[in-house]
């Protein structure tokens with residue numbers, strides 16, 4: 001339970017303005033003779049947890065004396081991070097949720113009644129809306145920009161920013177953070193300083209909490225007044241960037257390229273990593289082909305086999321890693337590992353060309369040879385035949401009567 005006396009003094013400068021108080025619907029709902037009014041005295045308490053606000057209310061006066069009923073409250077609030085309404089039902093008189101203190105805080109509430117006199121059916125009362133608008137304080141335009149957080153190898157997180165468009169001289173930035181296991185906000189333990197100006201903060205692993213809102217604010221002071229505060233709420237497990245994949249190794253056996261590597265150093269569990277491989281192939285015609293492949297294996301595997309492209313001279317690989325979908329909803333790719341290449345090779349294409357030429361020459365030689373042999377045989381045969389014929393003709397002419405001679409011409 002958040003106690004109002006725990007509210008830090010600085011909060012007095014930060015006011016929650018009550019804007020509207022009209023009910024959303026105007027028809028009065030009556031159950032068991034009583035008006036089912038929305039809860040009364042809806043208020044918000046900011047305990048200085050950078051947007052984690054506590055909403056509390058009381059039972060409506062009309063239902064104060066009602067017995068034999070369960071009274072529940074339906075609370076809807078606008079989630080400014082996801083840009084949608086969220087809904088909860090509770091019998092309690094308080095609820096805490098995360099809000100963006102740079103935007104209006106919108107809450108809608110109604111009472112839900114279930115009594116013996118309503119025959120056990122649920123009666124929903126009318127809904128009322130509250131909008132609390134945080135008053136921005138500080139020099140206008142001095143709010144920081146481009147806030148980014150990267151959780152390096154789950155070892156430490158770095159959040160960096162740029163100063164706002166209006167930067168009063170001699171201003172100093174501060175980062176504060178909070179998560180649900182802390183009793184109060186803490187200031188950044190180690191600022192990142194660039195050209196003597198605070199540009200970021202490094203937070204060690206022990207100060208972070210995963211799978212929970214991690215709230216931060218960057219405010220500042222200057223001789224011209226305080227700087228406008230910027231608020232952020234993240235889940236740190238979605239901001240992990242693994243270290244570079246090391247010891248990438250390639251071996252080749254019978255045209256099969258086998259790539260293997262070691263998981264990156266750091267504290268990301270191995271089963272939480274996925275890898276992407278970039279392959280650049282130098283082809284026989286000296287053109288380069290690039291392909292990328294994400295290995296979404298569930299099995300822990302830090303190797304990859306691929307057949308060498310027939311027309312390739314050289315193949316190079318790079319590997320990078322990221323936290324997979326089983327361990328977080330988001331994350332950053334690591335930097336690429338060093339490039340590893342296969343030995344440059346005489347390509348198959350060249351070998352084939354040489355082969356073709358050799359076969360071609362051999363073919364021509366064989367053809368010539370066979371033509372020559374054929375010719376030789378033909379000449380021999382015909383000359384033999386001619387000689388025989390002449391001899392035969394002579395003989396015939398000598399012995400045959402002249403009448404028959406035309407047959408043997």
Ligand SMILES: *[C@@H]1O[C@H](CO)[C@@H](O)[C@H](O)[C@H]1NC(C)=O
Pocket residue numbers: 061062063064065
């Ligand atoms: C509830 O009961 C108290 C005392 O018994 C009485 O004073 C009060 O008026 C009642 N409230 C309603 C809404 O009937």
Ligand SMILES: *[C@@H]1O[C@H](CO)[C@@H](O)[C@H](O)[C@H]1NC(C)=O
Pocket residue numbers: 119
């Ligand atoms: C209450 O429920 C009973 C049985 O479920 C039904 O017969 C009766 O009509 C209901 N009464 C009202 C007022 O709804």
Ligand SMILES: *[C@@H]1O[C@H](CO)[C@@H](O)[C@H](O)[C@H]1NC(C)=O
Pocket residue numbers: 008010048174176185217219220221226
């Ligand atoms: C910045 O915010 C922190 C945490 O809410 C607060 O304690 C501190 O006083 C603020 N500093 C300035 C200069 O506004």
